[in-house]
Amino acid sequence: MLTRWLYTLAFYLALPMLLFRLHKRVKKNPAYRHRVRERFGLYPPGKPLQNTLWFHTVSVGEFLAAKPLIDRILATYPNSPCLITTMTPTGSERVQKAYSEQLASGKLHHVYLPYDLPDALSRFLKRFNPKVLVIMETELWPNMIHYTRQRGVPIIVANARLSEKSANGYRRILPLFRPMMREVALIAAQSDADGERFVEMGLPPRNLQVTGTVKFDLDIKPDTVTEARALREHWGGQRKVFIAASTHEGEDEQVLEAFLYLRSKVPESLLVIVPRHPERFEDVANLISARGLNMSRVSKQDPIVADTDVILGDTMGELLKMLGAADVAFIGGSLVPVGGHNMLEALAMGVPALTGPHVFNFQVVAQMLTELGVLKTVTTPLGLGQAVEALFNDEETRYALSKRGKYVVEENRGAMDRLFGLICQHIS
Template sequence: MDERTDGERGLRLATRGLYTLILRLMLPLALLRLYWRSIKAPAYRRRIGERLALGGRAPRAGIWIHAVSVGEVQAAGLLIRQLLERFRDEGILVTTTTPTGAARLGELFGDGVAHRYMPYDLPGIVGRFLDQVRPRLLIVMETEIWPNLLAACERRGIPVVLANARLSARSARGYARVPEFTRETLRRFTLIAAQSQADADRLIELGALGERVRVTGSIKFDLRQPASQRDCAEAIRRLWGQRPVWVAASTHEGEEALLLQAHRRLLERLPQALLVLVPRHPERFDRVAALVGRQGFGLVRRSHQDACNEETSVFLGDTMGELPAFLAAGDVAFIGGSLVAVGGHNLLEAAAWGVPILVGPHTFNFAAITEMMLEAGGAARVADAEALAERLGVWLTDAALRAEVGAQGQAVVERNRGALERLLAVIDEALVNKAVSCQPPAASSLHADP
């Protein structure tokens, strides 16, 4: 038994050592990628030192929240507001991986919440960052699992909560390729608040301790848009005019061509229809605009503030922070990343406004929420561009049907509110009962990071 335990411990150490070595070798490439992305999005080359925990010292903060990008920041918004009320004196730090996530945090909180870029998951960098921040608690949003960071927090007695956790079957298969390493890493979370029972089951199957996993639901159901958002949506709708409008939200490479194909088919039936096209990544705005132009559609770009007239058939949403208002102003929403194998995006912003939703075949990133919406009749799935055009033609010519579908989706949102309160209870549990996470470290973690 002891020999097997020693062997397993040695394998875990060797695996994490290999992971760290690979990460070290990839670091120059990661930095080069930032510079490459900065050609089209200059924000990627700014504050690079923060990713190495160098340069400007990170501020002290009792609560550290990591939210990768825009979607995670948006989801964490209500949580951050609650934590600001509870822990204002301790300070809250939010890290993101992308500049768009940083920008969205600034839009939501201004200077009220400190921001830094997430440090790379190398022992020296992570240690330096923790020395600067010295958090009492780390909350990681959704799917971010960083082995060296978790090991460092465990050694320092810092509880870590994986909040709003989701894990698709596809991602679970990837983690299962390194079972011992994954098991050790997941067991370093103090508590895990899973979005659904399916997410919880996958995490436990991979090695998370069942007694540390709670099913709290998705806090995205608790999102409440301010009244000012409705006013903004009404102003945008006046800009578009009285015509059928469908919004394609968070689209990806290769998907826009399919959406334009569907829109061309739709125009044969509804010549006045308007497609509001909102790419997921800002660095792609110009490329998507060029694609629309090459295909001969009348194009207006939101950033140019040009008039949207009867000759406009595509409105490009190339600004940040306006997607919720676009969704509220539209008649039908298509949620991107689902006609191509990206895995889809969050349906709930559109559903909360009572807007009927269409998705493609690839929705594994939001499988549970998507199935709930489909079963309730608040959304429909289409297989391809032709089916999308067909369904759009039906919905955009039947206001009563749109209202019925939209109401079904809105009811799903209302029935599932309350996840935020349950997540806050998990956070309180992690803080109050530190014994869950501050047990004597496993033998493998008594050693220095490789």
């Protein structure tokens, strides 16, 4: 308890820095001004909700993983209010876009998670009165966990993962982390290794279930496949397309270097590069231009012509169909130590996938896919370029990987059903 008090004191002392950061964000995006109060648990006058089903998804990736689960919960408990909290503007935008009708009708609610301060959390909890809290993956805040549990609310960490790297970090603050583990009702871990690390960190073994990862339970709609085919024709049906998805700072340069090599070997190659964060779109556009490459930007609806070298995917919500329109995909966040991103989306769309070595956020999935022969790891720009070249020049292997990748995803579905059942037990 003393450790959490010291943590809280440090958080209060850091408030001036947080306020300065908020001020910078408002200057950059004036629309964000209207959401600042949510960070402190301050809301417009309104009647408090009761027995709210609360889902916390930190950002876009966690929300997309949770959406099929949220949809099922909404359908199963139509009379219970539902709340989705996020931490990032991009995550918030995706929630508002996906659930515009439910938000307008008042069936579903969305706010930013308040800062992890007792007074902000008290106001938040009094306003929304949750019946259950479902946290996607591992977004654990000491005061959020403590004050939510203090109100008798069961806390479920769904699709939970704890890499060895993250566990090493938490070991340094074990007196703060261990009490949280005792207040969690259930951790539904992605793998045995994740579960063992949670138990080592203080989780009672009876509160652990290994359910697998919901990332295999992708919801690929027929419209998405149709849109991907149309997009491929728009890009030029005869050209070979290499997509670099969810790239990060320090990675785009490596992708462009790989593409320059690739173009020297396969001149008709077309690169599609999709940065992970929208605030980097302009920086990546400048990197492309600096290399003398002809660029078309999706946001500006630039025409795709014969001498277009690079398409910059500078929009949100279109990555899945872009993946489906490519011949080979590189999944970003992996040539730099970010931890990787979801390589299953490419496989589910029938596109062979490549990744860098830094996949600690997807360690179990990446190892499994590698052992099954549907994921290849590259470590350098040259290695990336050569791997894409090899696949471009071997249509038979490319087709076989496409079929096998889709099969592997289909065969490993089921975590969503297991999670849904466990959550319903706690709601009931």
